[in-house]
Amino acid sequence: MATYNAAPLQKLIEYFERLPGIGSKTAQRLAYYVLNLPVSEAKAFANAIIDAKEKIHYCKVCCNFTDDELCPICKSTARDSSVICVVEDPRDVAAFERTQEYNGLYHVLHGTISPLNGVGPNEIYIKELLERIKDDNIKEVIMSTNPTVEGEATAIYISRLLKPMCIKVTRLAYGIPVGGDLEYADEVTLARALEGRSEI
């Protein structure tokens, strides 16, 4: 059977298909959408991809994405530079910033220790975290990796490296999510919520 998509269109569909969470139907829809854009818009989109890829790199200090030497958070003088919140992913920084409740610095690990996937401690940005702590006047490190097996293991691994440096290492609280329903909470979460109960 002859293919009914012209080659350049088929190629664009294939590139969209490679994006995470984009299936073949959605890829087709996105490609057709791009074809219907004005030429200038399509070019601007393509340039945005090249631009982001060329200009964005890791912040020298916290390893978050930035187009400068330092990211705006590390550069800011308004932030509390004695606290570091350690996260797995740049998206987690965005999530914390949205809360508007945290005023310290971050450190992005870009992954978790996961021996099953061949990711050891040297594959993620732990060394850079230790360097920061040596140099700076850090009082607390908040381990904010995900509440998964790998996230937990990574938090414990790093906390063991930090303890001898006389730094307070904390972990995010476990408990029932706000707006959640007790009925649907799993036992482990519920047990943790009970364990971490506080007086009202």
Place this chain on the structure above:
Amino acid sequence: MATYNAAPLQKLIEYFERLPGIGSKTAQRLAYYVLNLPVSEAKAFANAIIDAKEKIHYCKVCCNFTDDELCPICKSTARDSSVICVVEDPRDVAAFERTQEYNGLYHVLHGTISPLNGVGPNEIYIKELLERIKDDNIKEVIMSTNPTVEGEATAIYISRLLKPMCIKVTRLAYGIPVGGDLEYADEVTLARALEGRSEI
């Protein structure tokens, strides 16, 4: 509050957000994915967008997308050139081709008549369809617009233009979808399925 995304990254996220069906969370995920691609891959993706946009245009005959003067279907000598299947969208051509049951030609309207949205008969590719029918040896036109109010109205409008030209105009059958559940079929569909019943 300072933005935590560097400008080129934010711009890329915004471009992804404009794509249909892509919300802000997904746009962020896609942009981060692109940042993690090798430079060559990201450039190839950007080029695929520009390439598709520059090389793809409408087929001179059927108005489907093609990178040539004629699309492969119009060019093919193996197809039955006496039947035209009229569809709203290039994706519908892809859907028919996947059935491997249709061997005629297509005509892509690129929309439906929709006075509420300011789309009149001259805004879609009806004129081109009439031109084809004047010139060629067309025996049948299968109206395959969507079973929506606009699709129906467009099918009826076009059929009224074609009838005086002594051309057989047909419409896709209505009925229950294969693998569907009678219980969940809406009354209109069920009534149409009953109406169109055939002897077994």
